[in-house]
Amino acid sequence: MRKIVIFFLLILLELHSVAQIDQSILLIARNSGTKQLADSSNIRIFGFANSLSSQPNVPGPTLTMNEGDSIKIHLWNVSQGAPHTIHLHGLDVDQQNDGVPHLSFDVAHQDHGFYYFKAPHAGTYLYHCHVASTVHVQAGMYGLIIVKPPDGSNTTWSGGYSFDTELSLFMSEIDTTWHTDSVLLHPHDTSMTVHIVSIPDYNPQFFLVNGYSDQQIIENQIELNTDQNKISYLRLANIGYYGNRVIIPSQLNARIVSSDGRPLPQLEYSDTIYVYPGERYGVIVDPQSDFSDSIRIEYLNMNNLLVKGVEKVAVNVGVVGLPDFENKHITIQVFPNPFKDRLYIKMIINKSSKVQINIKDVNGKLVQQVAEKKYTPGEYKLSIENNALIKGTYFITVFTNKKELIIKKIIKQ
Numbered sequence: 325m326r327k328i329v330i331f332f333l334l335i336l337l338e339l340h341s342v343a344q345i346d347q348s349i350l351l352i353a354r355n356s357g358t359k360q361l362a363d364s365s366n367i368r369i370f371g372f373a374n375s376l377s378s379q380p381n382v383p384g385p386t387l388t389m390n391e392g393d394s395i396k397i398h399l400w401n402v403s404q405g406a407p408h409t410i411h412l413h414g415l416d417v418d419q420q421n422d423g424v425p426h427l428s429f430d431v432a433h434q435d436h437g438f439y440y441f442k443a444p445h446a447g448t449y450l451y452h453c454h455v456a457s458t459v460h461v462q463a464g465m466y467g468l469i470i471v472k473p474p475d476g477s478n479t480t481w482s483g484g485y486s487f488d489t490e491l492s493l494f495m496s497e498i499d500t501t502w503h504t505d506s507v508l509l510h511p512h513d514t515s516m517t518v519h520i521v522s523i524p525d526y527n528p529q530f531f532l533v534n535g536y537s538d539q540q541i542i543e544n545q546i547e548l549n550t551d552q553n554k555i556s557y558l559r560l561a562n563i564g565y566y567g568n569r570v571i572i573p574s575q576l577n578a579r580i581v582s583s584d585g586r587p588l589p590q591l592e593y594s595d596t597i598y599v600y601p602g603e604r605y606g607v608i609v610d611p612q613s614d615f616s617d618s619i620r621i622e623y624l625n626m627n628n629l630l631v632k633g634v635e636k637v638a639v640n641v642g643v644v645g646l647p648d649f650e651n652k653h654i655t656i657q658v659f660p661n662p663f664k665d666r667l668y669i670k671m672i673i674n675k676s677s678k679v680q681i682n683i684k685d686v687n688g689k690l691v692q693q694v695a696e697k698k699y700t701p702g703e704y705k706l707s708i709e710n711n712a713l714i715k716g717t718y719f720i721t722v723f724t725n726k727k728e729l730i731i732k733k734i735i736k737q
C-alpha cells in the first residue's frame with residue numbers, strides 16, 4: 325500500500341514538473357534568410373527567428389533564463405526545406421531533448437518540436453541545429469544561452485562574483501563559398517549519422533563578433549563602456565571552426581572565473597585567453613584607471629594555428645580622449661559618436677552651474693532635451709535614450725549661464 329501511494333505521489337510530482345513551465349521560448353527555423361556582410365554584400369543564411377514576422381539573424385536570439393527554471397523551447401520549422409533541431413550545447417539534458425537527430429528527433433518543414441529541460445548551473449552555453457551540423461551551423465543556425473543565478477541577479481552564479489555590467493562576445497566566421505545553394509540545399513537524410521556532402525575547403529573571409537565584423541562592430545556598438553572600479557563580466561564563446569585568441573588590455577585586470585558553464589576551482593589572472601570551437605569562458609574585469617583601448621580577437625586556423633583574421637572590440641573606461649567642450653565652468657564629453665539608441669554625456673563641473681542639454685536637428689529645431697538642473701562641482705555622467713530620433717545629423721548644445729553653446733555634431737545611426 326505504501327509503495328502504491330509513493331508511486332502515485334511520484335506520478336503527481338512528474339505531472340507537476342511537466343505542467344509547470346517557467347519560460348516558453350519560440351524559435352522559428354528558416355532557410356531563407358539573408359545577411360549583410362561588412363563589405364555590403366549579402367549572403368544566404370539559415371537561422372532562427374523569434375516570430376513569423378521577423379527574419380532570422382546570425383547569431384539567432386540570445387536565450388536568457390534563470391538557473392532551476394523549467395524551460396520549454398518550441399521549434400517551429402518554416403523552412404520550405406531541410407529538417408532542423410536544437411542541440412543544447414553544454415547543457416545536461418536527457419537524450420530525448422538533446423537535439424541530435426538520429427538519437428532523438430528532428431523537425432521537418434511545417435512541423436513543431438518541443439524541448440524540455442531545467443536550466444542548469446548559471447553560466448554561458450550555446451544552441452545550434454544538429455542536422456548536418458557542419459553545414460547548418462556555418463549556415464547560421466546558432467545562438468547563445470545565458471543562465472543567470474536562480475534570483476536573476478548580476479552575479480556569475482549563486483555565491484559567485486557580482487558585476488555591474490556584462491558583455492557577451494560570441495565568435496564565429498563566414499566562408500561565403502559555403503552559402504551557395506549547392507552546399508546549403510544538399511539532401512538531408514536524418515536517419516543517417518554520416519552525410520556525404522561536397523563542400524569546399526573552409527577558408528572564411530569574414531570573422532565575426534556577435535555576427536558582425538570590422539566597422540559593423542562599431543556601428544552596432546559592440547564595446548565595453550565602463551568606469552573605474554566597476555566590475556564587468558565578459559562572456560566569451562566560440563561557435564566557429566577556427567580557434568580564438570582573445571587579448572584583453574592589461575589595465576582591465578582580467579580574471580578567468582569560469583569555463584564551459586562551471587566555476588574554475590580558482591580564478592586565473594590572464595590577459596590572453598584561447599577559446600576553441602564550442603568553448604565558453606567567463607572573465608571578470610575591473611579597471612583601476614581611465615583609458616581607451618580595445619580587446620583584440622585573433623582567429624586561428626586550427627590546422628596550422630596561423631592568424632587568419634583579427635577583430636577589435638573597443639574598451640572605454642571613464643573620460644576618453646579630449647573633451648568636446650571646455651570653459652571655466654564646465655568640461656563636457658559626448659560619446660559614442662556615431663550613436664545608436666543611447667548617448668552618454670560626461671560633465672565635470674568646476675563652478676556650480678545651471679545646465680540644460682538640448683539636441684537640435686540641422687534646422688535648429690529642438691528635438692530632445694534634458695531639463696535644466698543645478699549642478700554643484702563634481703563629475704556627472706548622463707545617459708540619454710534616443711529611440712525616438714530618426715537617423716541623421718544633430719547638434720548637441722548646452723544652455724548654461726544664459727548662453728547656449730554648440731558642443732558637438734553627432735550622428736544617429
Ligand SMILES: [Cu+2]
Nearest residue numbers: 408453455460
Ligand atoms: Cu538545421
